[in-house]
Amino acid sequence: MSKKILIISSSPRKGGNSDSLCDSFQCGAEEAGNSVKKIAxxxxxxxxxxxxxxxxLSHKCVQQDDMDVIVDEMIAADIIVLATPVYFYTMCAQLKTMIDRMNxxxxxVVNKAFYFILTAETTDAQKMERTADGLRGFLACLKGAEEMxxxxAPGLGKAGAARSSPAFQKAYEMGKRIH
Ligand SMILES: Cc1cc2nc3c(=O)[nH]c(=O)nc-3n(C[C@H](O)[C@H](O)[C@H](O)COP(=O)(O)O)c2cc1C
Structure with a gap:
C-alpha cells in the first residue's frame, strides 16, 4: 500500500546537499507509488x-506562526524524513527550532516511521553519529516512533556536491524501497 511521506528539509541552502538528497529520496518514493510532500x-x-x-496545559503555543501547519502535516503523514546538514556535530538550528516548538x-505525533538524511563535510561518517543521536532524542519522546x-552522506562541502556523490543514488533507493 502506498504511503504518505513528509520530507522536512532543514538546510538554509536551497539546492544544497541535504536538500538535493531530499529531492532524490522524493523521486524514488514517488516512483514507488507513494504520495510525497516536502517542506523546506x-x-x-x-x-x-x-x-x-x-x-x-493548553497544548497550544502562544506564538502564531507556521508551526501548526507543520505539525498537522506530520500528523497526516505515515512516514517523516528529517534531513539536516551537520553543524558543529549536531543538527542545524532550523531543525532544532522546529523540534523545540513541538513541545x-x-x-x-504517534506511530510514525522516520528516516534521517545527514550531510557533512567530514569524510568520517562515524563523527556524524552524535547528530543522529540528537534526532533519536526527539524520536524517544514520540509514542510509537520507529527509525526505519x-x-x-559525509565528504560533502560545497552546495551541489551531493548530486555527484554516491549518496544521491542511495537516497533515491531509500525512497524507492518504500511501498
Ligand atoms: C555553520 C556550519 C557548521 C558546520 N559544521 C560542520 C561540522 O561540525 N562537521 C562537518 O563535517 N561539517 C560541518 N559543516 C559543513 C556542512 O555540514 C556541509 O557543508 C554540508 O554538506 C552542508 O549541507 P547542506 O548543503 O544541506 O546545507 C558546517 C557548515 C556550516 C555552515
Missing part, C-alpha cells in the same frame, strides 16, 4: 520556543 524550513516562519510553559503538540533508515 527555510521558507517557513518558526520562532524559537520561549519555554513559557503555557502549552503544558505543544508532540503527543499528537538513516543516510549518512
Amino acid at each position: 524550513l527555510r521558507e517557513k516562519n518558526i520562532a524559537c520556543c520561549t519555554g513559557c510553559g503555557a502549552c503544558a 505543544a503538540r508532540y503527543t499528537e 533508515g538513516i543516510l549518512y
Whole structure:
C-alpha cells in the first residue's frame, strides 16, 4: 500500500546537499507509488520556543506562526524524513527550532516511521553519529516512533556536491524501497 511521506528539509541552502538528497529520496518514493510532500524550513516562519510553559496545559503555543501547519502535516503523514546538514556535530538550528516548538503538540505525533538524511563535510561518517543521536532524542519522546533508515552522506562541502556523490543514488533507493 502506498504511503504518505513528509520530507522536512532543514538546510538554509536551497539546492544544497541535504536538500538535493531530499529531492532524490522524493523521486524514488514517488516512483514507488507513494504520495510525497516536502517542506523546506527555510521558507517557513518558526520562532524559537520561549519555554513559557503555557502549552503544558493548553497544548497550544502562544506564538502564531507556521508551526501548526507543520505539525498537522506530520500528523497526516505515515512516514517523516528529517534531513539536516551537520553543524558543529549536531543538527542545524532550523531543525532544532522546529523540534523545540513541538513541545505543544508532540503527543499528537504517534506511530510514525522516520528516516534521517545527514550531510557533512567530514569524510568520517562515524563523527556524524552524535547528530543522529540528537534526532533519536526527539524520536524517544514520540509514542510509537520507529527509525526505519538513516543516510549518512559525509565528504560533502560545497552546495551541489551531493548530486555527484554516491549518496544521491542511495537516497533515491531509500525512497524507492518504500511501498
Ligand atoms: C555553520 C556550519 C557548521 C558546520 N559544521 C560542520 C561540522 O561540525 N562537521 C562537518 O563535517 N561539517 C560541518 N559543516 C559543513 C556542512 O555540514 C556541509 O557543508 C554540508 O554538506 C552542508 O549541507 P547542506 O548543503 O544541506 O546545507 C558546517 C557548515 C556550516 C555552515
